[in-house]
Amino acid sequence: MHHVILGAGPAGVTAAETIRKQDPTAEITLVGGEGEPPYSRMAIPYLLEGKIGEDGTYLRQTKDHYQTHAIKVAQGPVTAVDTAAKSVALKDGNSIAYDKLLIATGASPVRPPIDGLDQPGVHTCWTLEDARHITKLAKKGAPVVLVGAGFIGSIILESLAKAGVKLTVIEMGDRMVPRMLDETAGNMLRRWCEKEGVRVITSTTVEAIKGIGAPTTTQTEAQTQQQAQTASPDSDEQQPGLIKRLFGISSAEPSPSSYPASAAMPAPPTTNDNTPIPPGSSGLSVVLGNGEAIAAELVVVATGVRSNTGFLEGSGIKTGAGITVDDHLATSARDVYAAGDVAEGMDLSTGTHDMLAIQPVAVEHGYLAAMNMTGTPTKHRGSLNMNVLDTLGLISSSFGQWQGVPGGQSVTKTEDDSYRYMRLEFDGDKLIGAQCVGVTEHIGMLRGLIQTGLPLGPWKDRLIESPERLPEAYIATAHGTPGHGPSGLKIALPV
Amino acid sequence: MLKALVIDPGKCTGCKQCEMACSYENEGVFNPSKSRIRVFDFHEDARFVPYTCTQCDEAWCQQACPVNAITTDEMGVKVVSDSLCVGCKVCTIACPFGTINYNASTGKVIKCDLCQGSPACADACPTAAITYQDIEQTGFDKMKLWAGKTGAAVEIDGPNTPV
Numbered sequence: 001m002h003h004v005i006l007g008a009g010p011a012g013v014t015a016a017e018t019i020r021k022q023d024p025t026a027e028i029t030l031v032g033g034e035g036e037p038p039y040s041r042m043a044i045p046y047l048l049e050g051k052i053g054e055d056g057t058y059l060r061q062t063k064d065h066y067q068t069h070a071i072k073v074a075q076g077p078v079t080a081v082d083t084a085a086k087s088v089a090l091k092d093g094n095s096i097a098y099d100k101l102l103i104a105t106g107a108s109p110v111r112p113p114i115d116g117l118d119q120p121g122v123h124t125c126w127t128l129e130d131a132r133h134i135t136k137l138a139k140k141g142a143p144v145v146l147v148g149a150g151f152i153g154s155i156i157l158e159s160l161a162k163a164g165v166k167l168t169v170i171e172m173g174d175r176m177v178p179r180m181l182d183e184t185a186g187n188m189l190r191r192w193c194e195k196e197g198v199r200v201i202t203s204t205t206v207e208a209i210k211g212i213g214a215p216t217t218t219q220t221e222a223q224t225q226q227q228a229q230t231a232s233p234d235s236d237e238q239q240p241g242l243i244k245r246l247f248g249i250s251s252a253e254p255s256p257s258s259y260p261a262s263a264a265m266p267a268p269p270t271t272n273d274n275t276p277i278p279p280g281s282s283g284l285s286v287v288l289g290n291g292e293a294i295a296a297e298l299v300v301v302a303t304g305v306r307s308n309t310g311f312l313e314g315s316g317i318k319t320g321a322g323i324t325v326d327d328h329l330a331t332s333a334r335d336v337y338a339a340g341d342v343a344e345g346m347d348l349s350t351g352t353h354d355m356l357a358i359q360p361v362a363v364e365h366g367y368l369a370a371m372n373m374t375g376t377p378t379k380h381r382g383s384l385n386m387n388v389l390d391t392l393g394l395i396s397s398s399f400g401q402w403q404g405v406p407g408g409q410s411v412t413k414t415e416d417d418s419y420r421y422m423r424l425e426f427d428g429d430k431l432i433g434a435q436c437v438g439v440t441e442h443i444g445m446l447r448g449l450i451q452t453g454l455p456l457g458p459w460k461d462r463l464i465e466s467p468e469r470l471p472e473a474y475i476a477t478a479h480g481t482p483g484h485g486p487s488g489l490k491i492a493l494p495v
Numbered sequence: 496m497l498k499a500l501v502i503d504p505g506k507c508t509g510c511k512q513c514e515m516a517c518s519y520e521n522e523g524v525f526n527p528s529k530s531r532i533r534v535f536d537f538h539e540d541a542r543f544v545p546y547t548c549t550q551c552d553e554a555w556c557q558q559a560c561p562v563n564a565i566t567t568d569e570m571g572v573k574v575v576s577d578s579l580c581v582g583c584k585v586c587t588i589a590c591p592f593g594t595i596n597y598n599a600s601t602g603k604v605i606k607c608d609l610c611q612g613s614p615a616c617a618d619a620c621p622t623a624a625i626t627y628q629d630i631e632q633t634g635f636d637k638m639k640l641w642a643g644k645t646g647a648a649v650e651i652d653g654p655n656t657p658v
Contacts, residue, residue, distance in 0.1 A: 046581035056562060445592065448591030471533070
């Protein structure tokens, strides 16, 4: 039995290990798309801060981990899947036959409608390669513009600010992290960031990124662009990578030269920002929807991600926003499964299929898909959407249906001066969603209560009166009235 | 032989010496807010419940860690490696028991690791509400717990058990 796994992120690696546990004799091939050892994107912000080296981002730390478990790591990316012949085609022209296939190809940054994305100094922050470019440019005191203050943007925000750059963040939505935090929490984050010296501009779009000076020499922008595509080894490396990442691993993508925005750039515009551009810098100007132009040596674009499904075109595998899966994570094609950011898995809170692109869900998917692939039918009950974010020391989190549901009850407790906030959402006497700012102790209990859906009984009213009594409510509800015996019950993995 | 902390809330008087001992043993300070074991006060019921990590077999924290910083030692204990932990806090929202927490002073997470085999909380507990026992014996206590849940069985041997 040959199990082929496309994608070497948390979903793919967890699946490979689970298959190995379930079937000691199976042949397992893990196909990575980037030419790096399997690593965690989540760790990239900490790499940027210098808290860890590149090896600190690796998903498994033991030397020879994959060899030891007889997991063959192959170099992709995969360009096509033939579900009739049961084989996948690799970019290098080879193909791999499979008995069972898992697609865990993740997501890639979306390309916002901004002119001038393809020029030196403009980067997404998604891969190790991106991180290497950003590290070079994010020097102390350098003016940096971050486009997007969503979850990923806000995580990168911290690393950039810690690197000591002069940071401006531009968000299209009316607050920071609009998909994770409500207005109170989002604005609390904003006040905090501003207090910490980061300029935050919300409800504003970025229209264009323009080159205002040429790096190191006096060549024109068009020449720079030309060089980027042909000669400069540094830029040469970066450009195809960027395009590949922006468009996923399928390769019907246009070549960099199809983006003439910068090449057709008029004379260098002036900027109304007083920041001096040091010689030798990228010299960019970020033009906002309100007409303001902000000088930058580095522009980091974090405006959301999209599932990598392009290479499945013509495969017959049904896709929507991601790959359509059933409650066993099987796709519409026989013996093909999907997991992680690429799969439209079940959302526990809503009972509908949706993309929950977070690490714990990727791991859950990987585990469940592997169980199903190795002949132990295991149903997916659904995953809980949750996030935790550290923004320059202010920690926020959100769980489940934090927006609440019609007919439900809600409580909020706000302490503006001390940057603390709690919001709990109930449906009947169950907790269904929560949000915290500045509260970190025992917050996992929020997941415990939401995921188990245990009736809170008298504790609902007590929580509405004082949300900070969460630990008591949790222990009383999940572990019964305190009696004798061990205080913790074990809860099995979701099946 | 595997051993585990056995917590008997009925015997807890809420003195919180376990919190002091844990914090001192692991962080070098007497600061209950840095303790990995916490005593919760159910004042309506005049009860106290010591609470900490149970070292789950398939630990949620371990599975959620993006950099493999939480490993299982030979005693089955889930241990955080300070050199690998990046402080992302995903484990703190993934653990449905809320027993792995962020320590802002170090930028890493902390959880009970049974003090490498001699838990300071159990040593410090004056009423044997917290004991460190062979796992077989905890199995018996689990049975008692379940038996207690099936009917109206009430244990009456603790100093803090209401009549």
